[in-house]
Every structure is written in C-alpha cells, then in structure tokens.
Amino acid sequence: MFENNEYPNSKHDIRRENLRADCENCFGLCCVGLNFSASADFAIDKDAGKPCPNLQSDFRCGIYKDLREQGFKGCTVFDCFGAGQKVSQVTFGGVGWREGPETAKKMFDVLPIMQQLHEMLWYLTEALTFRASRSIHREISLALAETERLTQLKPDSLMELDVPSHREGVNNLLLRTSELVRAESRRQLKPSKKSRKVDRRGGDLLGANLRGADLRGADLRGALLIAADLREADIRVTDFIGADLRDADLRGANLTESIFLTQVQINSAKGDAHTKLPQSLTRPNHWCVFEQ
Structure with missing residues (x-):
C-alpha cells in the first residue's frame, strides 16, 4: 500500500x-x-x-x-x-x-x-x-x-x-x-460475505447501520456519516476526504490504510482501544469514555 x-x-x-x-x-x-x-x-x-x-x-x-x-x-x-x-x-x-x-x-x-x-x-x-x-x-x-x-x-x-x-x-x-x-486494493482483496457496496460519494448515511460491514476500497468522499454505526467495520483503503464523522461509532473498526482521513474527523467520532487507526493519526483522549 x-x-x-x-x-x-x-x-x-x-x-x-x-x-x-x-x-x-x-x-x-x-x-x-x-x-x-x-x-x-x-x-x-x-x-x-x-x-x-x-x-x-x-x-x-x-x-x-x-x-x-x-x-x-x-x-x-x-x-x-x-x-x-x-x-x-x-x-x-x-x-x-x-x-x-x-x-x-x-x-x-x-x-x-x-x-x-x-x-x-x-x-x-x-x-x-x-x-x-x-x-x-x-x-x-x-x-x-x-x-x-x-x-x-x-x-x-x-x-x-x-x-x-x-x-x-x-x-x-x-x-x-x-x-x-x-x-x-480491489485487485488484491477478495470481497467477504459481509461486503456491501457503499460507494456513496456525498451520500446521506446519517445514522446508517453499517456495523461489521466490509467497506474496503469504498468511496465515502463528502458522505454524511453523522451517528453512523460503524462498529467492527472493515474500513481499510476507504476514501474519507470531506466525510462528516461526527458521533460516528468507530469502536472496534479497522481504519488502517484509509485514504485522506484527518485528525479532525477522528476527534469528532466515537472510538475505543480496539479502533485501529492509520499510524499518522492519534487516538483522542476523550475516547476513553466510550470504552467498555
């Protein structure tokens, strides 16, 4: 990658x-x-x-x-x-x-x-x-x-x-x-049984239930993901540029190798010790309140 x-x-x-x-x-x-x-x-x-x-x-x-x-x-x-x-x-x-x-x-x-x-x-x-x-x-x-x-x-x-x-x-x-x-990434990764087509550039995914979804390689540029449930989701190699992640639940999600994800977006979301982030980003201190 x-x-x-x-x-x-x-x-x-x-x-x-x-x-x-x-x-x-x-x-x-x-x-x-x-x-x-x-x-x-x-x-x-x-x-x-x-x-x-x-x-x-x-x-x-x-x-x-x-x-x-x-x-x-x-x-x-x-x-x-x-x-x-x-x-x-x-x-x-x-x-x-x-x-x-x-x-x-x-x-x-x-x-x-x-x-x-x-x-x-x-x-x-x-x-x-x-x-x-x-x-x-x-x-x-x-x-x-x-x-x-x-x-x-x-x-x-x-x-x-x-x-x-x-x-x-x-x-x-x-x-x-x-x-x-x-x-x-699509050439290298085989889709799983949970794979979902979520190439929703600018899409409205407000509060969407995407728990455990395989979103590898998806295009979520500018998508509205406020309060979306992304727990345990596989979001590797997904384009997040401009996506609104306010209060999105990222507990246990895998965001390693995600594309154009920023600290601001991570700071606005919910996560825990099991959330996997790109190495360029830092786990927010306030995430500890969401850990169970």
Missing part, C-alpha cells in the same frame, strides 16, 4: 509534524479569530475577533483539561493543520494580535486561508505515500511545492489568493490518487 515499509518514519511523515497544531507557538488565534455559537459544541456565543473568555494572558486555555465537561466539545475536535503557528511565527514574524487592531484584523483574515492551504498540504503529503499513485507523484510533488510556496506569501498577498481555484487543481490530483489506490 505505502511507498515503503518505514512509512511512519519517512520524510513525508516528518513533514507532517509541521501540519499539526502547535499551540505553544501560536497566539491563540483559533480562540480569538474564529466565531462560534452556543450549541452542543460550544457553551457560549463568541464573535470573530473577540477573545474567548477562557483564553489566558499567556495564550493558554484556562479550562483545557475540562473543555468537554465545560461545554466546549468543539474545541477538542478542532485542528488547524498547523496554520496557527505558521501565521503567528512565519507570516507575522512572531508579532501577536495584541500589538494593534490592524495587525489583529489581518491575522484573523489570514488564518482561515492558511488553514485551507495547510489542509491541502496534509492531503498532498499523504498522496505521495501511496505506491499505487506513483505514476502521478511528479504532479503531486509540484502541487505540494506550489502550495508550500503560497503559505510563505505576505499577509496582503495571502488575502488576494484565489483559494478555490488552487483547491480545484489539488482536488483533481487527490481524486486520481484515490481511484488508483482503491483500484489496486
């Missing part, structure tokens, strides 16, 4: 360390620049540009260990793909939003743009790890280099970027990668 047997230690995986949130080197941008509304995910309303009342003077969260208990479940799900520290330390050279209103506004405007670019970097980096996509690795590498270049632009240039246009080209490469990888 992967380019080599040392994938977890490969140069691609090391690159990914820069595509994870590093709150120690960020000015709490997500706690200020983003807005949220009182809901099941957030205990209060907060406007964009207004600091969260839990944000301390050192940019740390005052209730970090108790976010879920205090009604801030959404904070434990969010991940900026490393955009926060990039904006804080590179784009603005370590100058924080407290330095002045003009700096603050630009930082908050740039953050969602940088987050989109970093998300694309995550996907492109993963695309280079698959043997099956070797025929388009050069194109992927060029797209990765161009996306990295864009992340180094000055604030004003970043705000002028046509992100949707760039994303369209990247998405085309990711789709081709997915098709190549899943096609190879």
Whole structure:
C-alpha cells in the first residue's frame, strides 16, 4: 500500500509534524479569530475577533483539561493543520494580535486561508505515500511545492489568493490518487460475505447501520456519516476526504490504510482501544469514555 515499509518514519511523515497544531507557538488565534455559537459544541456565543473568555494572558486555555465537561466539545475536535503557528511565527514574524487592531484584523483574515492551504498540504503529503499513485507523484510533488510556496506569501498577498481555484487543481490530483489506490486494493482483496457496496460519494448515511460491514476500497468522499454505526467495520483503503464523522461509532473498526482521513474527523467520532487507526493519526483522549 505505502511507498515503503518505514512509512511512519519517512520524510513525508516528518513533514507532517509541521501540519499539526502547535499551540505553544501560536497566539491563540483559533480562540480569538474564529466565531462560534452556543450549541452542543460550544457553551457560549463568541464573535470573530473577540477573545474567548477562557483564553489566558499567556495564550493558554484556562479550562483545557475540562473543555468537554465545560461545554466546549468543539474545541477538542478542532485542528488547524498547523496554520496557527505558521501565521503567528512565519507570516507575522512572531508579532501577536495584541500589538494593534490592524495587525489583529489581518491575522484573523489570514488564518482561515492558511488553514485551507495547510489542509491541502496534509492531503498532498499523504498522496505521495501511496505506491499505487506513483505514476502521478511528479504532479503531486509540484502541487505540494506550489502550495508550500503560497503559505510563505505576505499577509496582503495571502488575502488576494484565489483559494478555490488552487483547491480545484489539488482536488483533481487527490481524486486520481484515490481511484488508483482503491483500484489496486480491489485487485488484491477478495470481497467477504459481509461486503456491501457503499460507494456513496456525498451520500446521506446519517445514522446508517453499517456495523461489521466490509467497506474496503469504498468511496465515502463528502458522505454524511453523522451517528453512523460503524462498529467492527472493515474500513481499510476507504476514501474519507470531506466525510462528516461526527458521533460516528468507530469502536472496534479497522481504519488502517484509509485514504485522506484527518485528525479532525477522528476527534469528532466515537472510538475505543480496539479502533485501529492509520499510524499518522492519534487516538483522542476523550475516547476513553466510550470504552467498555
């Protein structure tokens, strides 16, 4: 499946360390620049540009260990793909939003743009790890280099970027990668008696009963899987890009070698010690409450 047997230690995986949130080197941008509304995910309303009342003077969260208990479940799900520290330390050279209103506004405007670019970097980096996509690795590498270049632009240039246009080209490469990888897996894996055809790109699988299903090689891009029952399901080599996994039950499921699965998606789902994840992702601490 992967380019080599040392994938977890490969140069691609090391690159990914820069595509994870590093709150120690960020000015709490997500706690200020983003807005949220009182809901099941957030205990209060907060406007964009207004600091969260839990944000301390050192940019740390005052209730970090108790976010879920205090009604801030959404904070434990969010991940900026490393955009926060990039904006804080590179784009603005370590100058924080407290330095002045003009700096603050630009930082908050740039953050969602940088987050989109970093998300694309995550996907492109993963695309280079698959043997099956070797025929388009050069194109992927060029797209990765161009996306990295864009992340180094000055604030004003970043705000002028046509992100949707760039994303369209990247998405085309990711789709081709997915098709190549899943096609190879179908040639290698024999379908089981539980195999179900769930190539439901963008499909509505809200609350679907897929317990124990064989979903290997399926296309679930953009699928609505909120509260779906995926316990003990075999979801290897399945394309999850853009899929909504909020409260999906992944206890005992096998998601190893899944395609374009992110930490955000895993954080939003339910799982346990028996859930098998790709080596690039981390088991969320809050999953322990779902273990039996």
